[in-house]
Every structure is written in C-alpha cells, then in structure tokens.
Amino acid sequence: MTAQHHPTNYSGPSDDVPAGASVVIVGGGVTGLSAAWWLAMAGVDALVLDAGLIGWGASGRNGGGCSHHHSPLFLEEQRLWPMMDELLGYPTEFRPNRIRIALDAHQFLLYRRALDNGAFHGLRSDVLDPRQVRELVPFAGDNVFGGYFYHFGGHANPHRTLQAYAWAMQDRGGRLLQHTNVTGFTMNGDHVTGVNTNRGHIACDHLVLAAGPHTGELAAQLGVDVPLASARAEMIVTEPLPLMSIGGVDGNGLYGRQTLRGNLAYGGGPHEWIDLADVNRQRPHSTPLQCSIAARVAALFPKVAHARVIRSWAGFIENTPDGRPIIDQPAQFDNLTLATLSSVGFGLSPASGHAIRDLVIDGTCSFADLSSFALSRFANLEPDWRTLQGWAPLPSPLPSPLASPRCNEPEQDVLAPLGS
Ligand SMILES: Cc1cc2nc3c(=O)[nH]c(=O)nc-3n(C[C@H](O)[C@H](O)[C@H](O)COP(=O)(O)OP(=O)(O)OC[C@H]3O[C@@H](n4cnc5c(N)ncnc54)[C@H](O)[C@@H]3O)c2cc1C
Numbered sequence: 001m002t003a004q005h006h007p008t009n010y011s012g013p014s015d016d017v018p019a020g021a022s023v024v025i026v027g028g029g030v031t032g033l034s035a036a037w038w039l040a041m042a043g044v045d046a047l048v049l050d051a052g053l054i055g056w057g058a059s060g061r062n063g064g065g066c067s068h069h070h071s072p073l074f075l076e077e078q079r080l081w082p083m084m085d086e087l088l089g090y091p092t093e094f095r096p097n098r099i100r101i102a103l104d105a106h107q108f109l110l111y112r113r114a115l116d117n118g119a120f121h122g123l124r125s126d127v128l129d130p131r132q133v134r135e136l137v138p139f140a141g142d143n144v145f146g147g148y149f150y151h152f153g154g155h156a157n158p159h160r161t162l163q164a165y166a167w168a169m170q171d172r173g174g175r176l177l178q179h180t181n182v183t184g185f186t187m188n189g190d191h192v193t194g195v196n197t198n199r200g201h202i203a204c205d206h207l208v209l210a211a212g213p214h215t216g217e218l219a220a221q222l223g224v225d226v227p228l229a230s231a232r233a234e235m236i237v238t239e240p241l242p243l244m245s246i247g248g249v250d251g252n253g254l255y256g257r258q259t260l261r262g263n264l265a266y267g268g269g270p271h272e273w274i275d276l277a278d279v280n281r282q283r284p285h286s287t288p289l290q291c292s293i294a295a296r297v298a299a300l301f302p303k304v305a306h307a308r309v310i311r312s313w314a315g316f317i318e319n320t321p322d323g324r325p326i327i328d329q330p331a332q333f334d335n336l337t338l339a340t341l342s343s344v345g346f347g348l349s350p351a352s353g354h355a356i357r358d359l360v361i362d363g364t365c366s367f368a369d370l371s372s373f374a375l376s377r378f379a380n381l382e383p384d385w386r387t388l389q390g391w392a393p394l395p396s397p398l399p400s401p402l403a404s405p406r407c408n409e410p411e412q413d414v415l416a417p418l419g420s
Pocket of ligand 1: 026027028029030031032049050051052053054055056057058059060061062063064065066180181182183210211212213214218233234235255256267314315316317318339340341342343344345346347348
C-alpha cells in the first residue's frame with residue numbers, strides 16, 4: 001500500500017468550508033467513515049461532517065466485536081475483516097476467531113446459536129468441554145460449564161479502526177470536517193440540495209445520514225420517521241495481563257476482548273435507556289453498572305479476579321425497535337440514504353460502508369439482500385413503541401444493583417480488583 005501516515009485533517013472554525021461535495025455524509029463514526037472510504041475508492045467526491053470529533057459517539061467506545069452471524073451483511077463482514085489492514089493501509093488490530101465460555105447450561109444453549117448460524121454459512125465451530133476451555137483460556141476456572149470455539153468473527157481496536165478509515169478515506173481524496181454540526185437541510189422537491197451547518201451551507205448531490213442515535217432527529221427534519229431509542233452502555237478495562245493466545249474470549253453475558261497490551265476490555269448489559277436530549281447534553285459517564293460488569297468478568301476469568309479495573313467509560317447505542325439496522329433510501333427522496341446500525345455497527349462497518357457505497361452509486365446492494373433493513377418495516381409501529389417495549393428512560397437514576405460495598409464507593413470504583 002502507498003498510504004501515507006498523517007494526522008487527521010482537523011478543520012477548525014477558521015478553515016474554509018467547502019461550498020459543496022458530491023456526497024455529504026453526516027456522521028464521523030465507523031458507518032459514515034467506512035461509507036466515505038468506499039465512495040472515495042470509487043472516485044466519488046465524499047465529504048464527512050461531524051458535530052464533534054470522529055469517534056466521539058459509540059464508534060470510539062465499543063467492544064470491537066466483529067461477528068454478526070445473524071446479519072445479512074455477515075458474509076461480507078467476515079470476508080473483509082481479515083483484509084482490512086491491507087485494504088485501508090493502516091492497522092486495525094483485527095484478530096480472528098472467538099471463544100465463548102458458558103458458565104451454566106442456559107448460557108451453553110444460548111451460545112449455540114452462533115454455531116448454528118455459522119454452520120448455515122459453512123463456517124466451522126468446535127464445541128469445547130470445560131477442560132478444553134481451560135487449556136485454551138488460561139484465565140478460566142473450575143466454574144466452566146462448556147464453551148465454543150468459533151472459527152470466524154474476531155475483534156479489532158475501535159480507535160485504530162476509526163482512525164484507519166479516516167486516513168484511508170483522505171488518502172483517496174475524501175474529506176473530513178470536524179466540529180461541523182448539521183442543523184438542517186435545503187430541499188428542492190424530492191431532492192436534498194444541501195445541509196445547513198453551524199459553519200455555513202454545504203451543497204450536495206447526495207446526502208447520507210449516518211449520525212448514530214441522532215439519525216432519527218435529523219431524518220425527522222426531512223419528514224422521514226426513523227424510530228430509534230438511545231441507551232447508555234458501559235465498559236471496563238483492567239490493568240494489562242499476560243496475553244492469551246486468543247484475545248476474543250467472552251461469555252457470561254459479556255462482550256469484549258483482550259487488547260494487544262493485555263488489558264481485558266469488557267462490557268455487556270444491562271443498558272440504561274435515556275432520552276436523546278441527554279445524549280446531546282451529557283458527557284457519557286460511568287455508573288455503578290461497571291461493578292456488575294466487573295463481577296461478571298471476575299466470574300468468567302477467576303484466575304485473574306485480582307486484576308484491577310483501571311478505566312471505564314460509557315457510550316450511547318442507537319437501537320431500532322427490532323434491533324436490526326436501517327440501511328435504506330426513503331422513497332420520497334431521490335438522493336437520500338439512511339444508515340443507523342442498531343448496536344452492531346462496529347463489526348459490520350466494512351460491509352455497511354460497502355452497502356452504502358452501492359446504494360449511493362447503483363441504487364442497490366451488490367452483495368446482500370437489504371430488505372430486512374428497510375424503513376418500511378416500521379410503517380405500522382405504535383407511536384408509543386418505546387414505552388410498550390419497556391425502553392423508556394427511568395424517571396430517576398438507576399438504583400445500584402450491587403452487593404459489593406466496595407462498588408458503592410465511587411472513589412474506589414477505579415483501581416478496585418475485578419472480584420471485589
Ligand atoms: C459500550 C458499547 C459497546 C459496543 N460493542 C460493540 C461491539 O462489540 N461490536 C459492534 O459491532 N458494535 C458495538 N457497539 C455498537 C457500535 O459501537 C455502534 O453500532 C456503532 O459505533 C455505530 O456507528 P455509527 O457511525 O453509525 O454511529 P456513531 O458512532 O454514533 O457516530 C455518529 C456520529 O454522528 C455525529 N453526529 C450526530 N449528529 C450530528 C449532526 N447533527 N451533525 C454532524 N454530526 C453529527 C456524532 O458526533 C457521531 O460522531 C457498541 C456500542 C457501545 C456504546
């Protein structure tokens with residue numbers, strides 16, 4: 001690859017804002033940046049706008065999991081990830097495969113779904129007995145019920161990946177404007193002619209909305225209803241530990257990975273439902289939910305339950321009512337593409353970018369049937385669907401679910417051992 005390593009093209013308020021671009025993409029997360037990279041590779045003049053810094057949304061805060069075996073984009077996801085470093089010209093720290101550990105019979109049955117879905121696509125998985133799990137995962141303990149070794153999927157470093165998309169997109173002529181908040185749109189009949197931003201108007205031939213949880217409120221300004229509910233999810237990171245041979249080990253209701261530095265980075269429900277206004281207003285912060293995660297990581301890896309938690313963070317996940325992405329072109333416009341990934345956007349990003357590229361250029365996806373991502377499936381949605389699904393925000397902050405006195409002392413959350 002001839003890609004040049006350079007800092008992200010930061011564009012501050014004093015920089016010139018372009019009058020227009022062929023394709024304007026709202027959202028500098030993995031979805032928007034991957035789409036811009038794919039479009040730039042096709043020679044399209046693509047411009048990504050982000051209200052803040054790239055990756056400030058979920059794209060910079062996620063678990064890095066790259067295995068969505070239930071998605072129509074799964075095979076493209078699996079095809080592309082092993083090639084991404086080469087294709088992008090920058091490292092993503094992708095590592096293949098995943099081991100999932102079940103601590104009881106229920107989890108064992110649940111985790112079999114990935115095996116079945118993989119098998120449907122001709123991909124191999126091995127069923128592991130407790131002894132095999134402990135051989136492969138030195139941090140596992142005597143509480144293992146069983147497990148699976150999926151010879152597909154994997155994980156990557158979200159920050160590395162995000163930056164790689166941005167650099168690769170810019171290497172191919174794509175442009176990025178950060179600190180550029182899209183506040184509205186200009187239209188001419190069924191044609192979006194441009195976006196209004198805090199830094200002026202930018203014209204476009206085609207508009208892609210990939211603004212994570214904010215995709216709904218932006219689409220609403222165009223008269224398009226995109227049902228989304230925001231949820232806050234959290235992750236914790238331990239101090240570095242000796243490297244396991246496979247970094248992608250999870251289970252016990254958790255997702256996560258061991259980083260190349262050795263840290264265990266894990267998250268996994270419960271999520272806290274919040275109002276979109278709170279996404280706008282609040283800096284994502286951790287709550288005592290991190291202690292629930294820490295307790296489950298300690299149970300998953302009892303041999304390292306002494307490891308200290310050194311960092312935690314929260315991120316906002318965009319959720320559609322059925323948990324599946326929306327990637328679609330609303331019929332009332334001739335130049336609008338919507339993409340919001342409903343909690344699976346990181347792993348699917350190589351494939352979602354490809355799909356968006358196809359829709360923008362060809363009007364149809366060349367490699368997958370996107371009908372299950374169509375907006376029309378929500379045509380008869382109840383107006384109060386969030387409340388009906390139990391996804392409305394609680395009136396007051398969540399009570400601490402924790403038994404551990406240590407976890408109820410906020411100043412000690414960080415640096416407390418996992419198992420405390
Ligand atoms: C804790 C956590 C763990 C997760 N784990 C995984 C995982 O393991 N695997 C996986 O596949 N997915 C995971 N996810 C989900 C995944 O991170 C998201 O689905 C994905 O990052 C969505 O990317 P996006 O680019 O569509 O949206 P975002 O990352 O939300 O990016 C949207 C961008 O749009 C910008 N924006 C919003 N409004 C405007 C505006 N008006 N003008 C300009 N810009 C605007 C925002 O600033 C933001 O940067 C996780 C998420 C969280 C929070």
